[in-house]
Amino acid sequence: MGFLDKLKDRIFNREPSDTGFMTDDEKELREYEAYYTPQSGVAEGTYSEFVVTDVFSITGRGTVVTGTVTGGVFFVGDNVLLVHNGDAGTPTTIIGIEQFRKVCESVSEGANAGFILKDIDRKQVSRNDIIKKK
Template sequence: VKNMITGAAQMDGAILVVSAADGPMPQTREHILLARQVGVPALVVFMNKVDMVDDPELLELVELEVRELLSSYQFPGDDIPITKGSALCALEDRQPEIGRDAVLALMKTVDEYIPQPERPKDRPFLMPIEDVFSISGRGTVVTGRVERGIVKVGDEVEIVGLKATVKTTVTGVEMFRKLLDSGEAGDNIGALLRGTKREDVERG
């Protein structure tokens, strides 16, 4: 739940995964509540493990439970799209109608139902730090989601927080293990900082 809070506060939308075999679990309720509290704007649902359920009425019952649960936390439970499938079938490339095809349908639903937000690229760079680690021989890397602005390799940035403000230079930008020239609002990046010690930077 702690990790979910860190990520959820910056989400444009979310996929709620519910087991068709078990129905909503206590943590399902917690995740919906947290999504509501941190302001996740839109949810879609993936009902997983449908390969383990033979009774169509049971699937309908689970769907009804999920919709009622979403509505009880002020999400539009009656309108939220629910895709039924099996991640395992997709992974093992069998029963494509509930495997691969269902996952592709889910991604299409995400594209259609979760709005693309406006990214404030023209404002000063701001990135809350989610994690900090050292790379031997290269320096300290901070990771997070760029809230606004653009950061380029060679830019001077300030680390602001609990300790005194420190100025440093970004010597590298990486996203999904690819080196980039810059990162912009909405990107999840790692930024390599010149001459900054691991202990000088904290999450937040």
């Protein structure tokens, strides 16, 4: 292994070779990263979740839920499950996404947004319900 190979290995190696100079917080973070896995049964990169904070109806458009994307990415046209009070989930489709009065095609983790849901009545949704991809 030549000098450049060793240098590349050292730069791109995610695991620190010597933890002697790491703070306790850095060591704890490394342990967390080593053992943390996405929700069981879900392939990494496919899990998406949205937590509902408010629900209202718009005449002529349908039921709108507002909230925060806590994981993954949602797109207009995605088939999702609405989990209400721990039930198995009601299937629906996202027919529109808006952020701050701007129409969007997708939203990702950390975004506050509003979803327009197909064939869902306002009474079927409440605060803290979860919307997740099928």
